[in-house]
Amino acid sequence: MEAHLKAPVAGKTCRQGQVARALVPAAGRVANTKRAVTVLATPPEAPGAGTAAAPGDYKTSSAAAQTSGNVVPFPSPVPVSGAGKPGRKMAPMDGNEATANIAYAVSDVSFIYPITPATNMGEMVDQWASEGRTNVFNNVMSVTEMESETGAAGALHGALAAGALATTFTCSQGLLLMVPNMYKIAGELTPCVLHVTARALAKHALSIFGDHQDVMAVRQTGWAMLCSHSVQEAHDLALVSHLATLRASVPFLHFFDGFRTSHEINTINLIDNEAIKSILAKPIYQDAIKHHRARALNPTHPHQRGTAQGPDVYFQCAEAANPFYDRAYDHVVAAMEEVSAVTGRVYKPYEYVGAPDADKVIILMGSGSGAVEEAVHYLNAQGKKVGVLKVRLYRPWNSKVLLEQIPATVRKVCVLDRTKESGSGGEPLYQQISMTLHEAEMADPALPRRYIVGGRFGLASKEFLPSHAAAVFENLDAKKPMRDFSVGIVDDVTHRSLPDSKWLPLGTSTLPKGTFECLFWGMGSDGTVGANKEAIKIIASSAGMSAQAYFSYDAHKSGGVTVSHLRFGPSEISAPYLVQQADYLAVNHQSYMAKYDTLASLKPGGVLVLNTVFTNPDSLGKYLPDKVKRQIAALKPQLYVIDAQAVAKASGLGKHVNMVMQTVFFNLSGVLPMEKAIALLKKSITKAYERKGPEVVSKNHAAVDLAVAALKKLDIPAAWSTLPTHVVNPNPPSKGNTSRWEFIETVAKPMLALEGDKLPVSVFSPEGFVPPGTTVIEKRAIAAQVPIWKAENCTQCNICAFVCPHAAIRPALASPADLAGAPSTFNSIQAKGPGMGDLKYRIQVSPYDCTGCDLCTHACPDNALQSVPINSVLEVEATNWDFAGTLPARTDIMDKATVKGSQLQPPLMEFSGACEGCGETPYVKLLTQLFGDRLIIANATGCSSIWGGSAPSNPYTTNADGYGPAWANSLFEDNAQFGLGIAMGTVQRRKTVRKHVKEVLAVEMDKMPLSFGLRNALTRWDEHFEEPEVANVVAKELQPLLEREKNVHPMITQLYDERDMLHKASIWIVGGDGWAYDIGFGGLDHVLASGENVNILVLDTEVYSNTGGQRSKATPKSAVTKFAAGGKERPKKDLGAIAMSYGDVYVASTSLHANYGQVTKAMAEAEKYGGVSLVLAYAPCIMHGISSGMCSAIDESKQAVETGYWPLYRYNPAVKEDATHHRFQLDAKKLKGDVEEWLSHENRFQILERKNPDVAHKLHHELDDAVHERFDRMKHMAAGGHFEPGTPPPASMPHAEAHDHDHQHNPKDGGCGCH
């Protein structure tokens, strides 16, 4: 067999005469004609050696000996074990899909609710059900989305009681909400399986990443617990769980590590439905299913369950279940054997791997065992007597069998827990093993005493490498091993962390020989991750290799960093950790080369592909920092460059470079013949994008066709190796030594450089509190184009600033004196309007903070903004922005409760990591401009909590006085109650202060020597304490007075201590529709009914945006979302009508993009209203799939309002009803345009149109009717009429169709000027 290798440059060889390794085009591949093809003989050990390759066959590379440095040669295309064997189907998939496949096959019903990273399992079963896939019972699974996990668990319990085989998927907070029903299901000894992607819990911070905190929090519920350690195990043990639960009549919680296993794509061997059927056909299962169904609730053979019991019998009943748990272990073993019989894969509940005569052993659960196993093999090869015991069955526990697995020679045991139980003295698995060893040693004094220690690893997906496992063995080797330690972090506070390993130093590879590793650095939403998912699937399915893919992300919703970690090779790949030393590194965004240490993980001599506009050594050399050039010179990679942006643009893909970079990867890697790779890539594109329409598909195909020709190989200039070393800090220097700037220096900057893993414990606040205003230093520069201001056209409406989701464009007012030091490019015009005097006006953009969403240019009614390439203005406008930041805020010139005036207030929420063009952020930004210096926000979990506060990006900031929004996220489900609690606590504390003020004022002057100023200010405050406009001004005056006189009298000292409560706060409860309409509705309803002075802002994206776009009860009829794959059939819930039904709740329905004035007015009125206020905010979201992009969100929203799809109204209970004044005011009074035509602009409605036009037409039509019916009803209400929400309008009302269609928007007024 021959191998074709592409030399980097015609005729040239690499260092030491080695030929460039296999990242080369194979015969027949579309190749850069300038490059030569070199042919080498296949090494004898390569499988297939000696066999002639068929034309067009895949050609492999040379042996490792023939490659440069320690770079792995391109793996040979040998099928991994099991592939191709009869009855064995190999497929690349992630742990979620591997599990969902089994769950679907063996369940009748499922009740689902989204929570990362378990959501995908729910999405998959919903999708398969909508496609009519049948399970092993030849039925289509019934899948129902519930309003919360509480609901999902309740429904699960009900379905089980009705005799169905039921399952669900969850983790973390979701699992916690299931606890009450878990007790019930176990208490009733019901067979059931719950699949859990084990995840961290929200404590000092929320984290979506993997550990065992959630499953350990339910270990007492009576569920059996089976843990899968890999993707293959997730598939196999899912089936074991479903079988064992039937056998044992005990419910099973099957868990695996969130992200590491749930989202790792690996090549697995699938169990087909026939094999499952053959197992279920056994009498034991037939009987178990019959038994389960026979004991269901049924009036033909009734029984009662769930009764109340007293002290006389409850205890005995609880003990009566013991035999079921006693037998469960045997059932698990039997089920494992049955699965082994059809798969050939053998599992044990406790499995030992390592030296048979080991003296030290690590015991642990989950994916971390893969890293320990690699370390064990490495250390065994060095003669160290170590081993690992993998725990799969955690409940019911079997001490006897576990002990049998530990070699008799073992003297030291370390138990690693992937959880933390503060104050426990030892985590749960450690305690369990301690108990096991202790009882055994007590029972048999002849047994050797074993030394046992426990430690923690991998919280929230913290990397756990073979080297860390070696460090644990080294600790055991010490004379006095550390106990209660942590590994993988640096704990410089309590000094509990283990030092780095010497036995297996960091960076040492323990991977199977021939494993090829790749890293792709991409930008969130640029498609890199999606493209790599497809690439790995293509490699695994078509190149016959074992493949693994894992994806890491930073916290930004868009424009953040993604790193795709791909591995493939001839042997099975476990490696549950990130790529440490890549053979192939692609950096898809040129700015990353300067910002991050991307080269840190590149092997010497590996392939480096840069997407850059600088495609020759000179220009690239000018762009790259010296440090990076030196690194390149030292690593001597095969350096390729491509201007992928240009190719993407030419293909009509805008900034999406993913397909270009993927094609380059296939071209350079030679993993498949290029024609084949191209055909497969195109096929996968069609599959992935056909939902988005044929145009998107053909643009991506075009990118594939154009990519290779644009690729260039560069020689590395010799001078790069001798560049001088000097340290450049790309971040702006800190501005002070307050806690904020200290946080920025010590935490934020390293994290932003993706070096957070290296931070020691001591830099963090133990309670998780963080200072505001850290996004100001991010300066991400992610926009391709930014707006520049055309002064001559500007009419100073401030609308651009109003709509900007990122607070990256602002008006500046400057006096002639201020302008004395202005940059020459800082042009301005005479400011217009009352009170402006000789002030000058300018609109200033921050190019580093702008995301290039283009909303401002679309919103500008005067054509005064123009988008230009960022590079052309970056320096100039950044300087101008900095200068604008030095100008004094002129906040008193205009009423801030107006569109223009609001934008003269500094936004106290800026530069969040929300998606570009996000429809949620402008509402909250406006809130901070109206009430920011006294704002308290209770934020439900959702997009708004993620862009609102994801470490280290804190977008809420402060004004010049240091005042600004105080922001907190409790949970997803409890936000309304959390906010109510804040409100009531605040009111109570202010009442106390007022009492104290009154008491001070009541003391006679001669008994308390207060200054006249202080007494006077306290009196004024007392008179106006409920009026923030006065009280807060006086409160500010009081601060220095109290400071000065605090020692005058103990009562003044007390007031001094309480002085922060003099300020009247504005309390807002903020969250998305998923929270307000679904999971949090019970609490929200309670708050609506409370009559307290709180304000609620619902950011209605009409889907659960944060978890990827699942249906909520706010989702409109006919929309296709996740969990509503066939189009939603039920109408949207009318939350406004429900709130109005209380009569004393202020309710407004707003659309910021459609009517700037109305939303401003609504927020001001809501805040002023003394009771509960609810503001519903229509928020365009990337999940809507607006066909012309998020930059069209303004037109799109305007049409949504014009057509009546989204109503604009305000219901103000403070208005006294009479003939002319009505509480209900319709702000968009006339309809214009066609709802169904509007629906055609958004993919969420169009998907159904493409998939099922008949259903789409029916549902669209019904939606249209409902819109008109609601409009008629509202018109009636606006005229003072009253009727119940949801009832048809009185016959006397004309139908909306008859309304005039000639209403014009007044763009200056921000849309409909009709309020």
Ligand SMILES: Cc1ncc(C[n+]2csc(CCOP(=O)(O)OP(=O)(O)O)c2C)c(N)n1
């Ligand atoms: C109890 C619980 N279940 C599920 C989740 C996962 N989760 C976090 S945010 C979210 C959706 C939020 O949707 P929505 O309220 O509409 O806000 P948006 O993201 O659209 O702003 C879900 C399901 C959770 N955090 N807690």
Ligand code: SF4
């Ligand atoms: S392009 Fe978008 S982010 Fe940039 S200034 Fe305009 S509205 Fe703001």
Ligand code: SF4
């Ligand atoms: S609401 Fe939509 S657009 Fe905004 S951050 Fe979330 S997903 Fe992105």
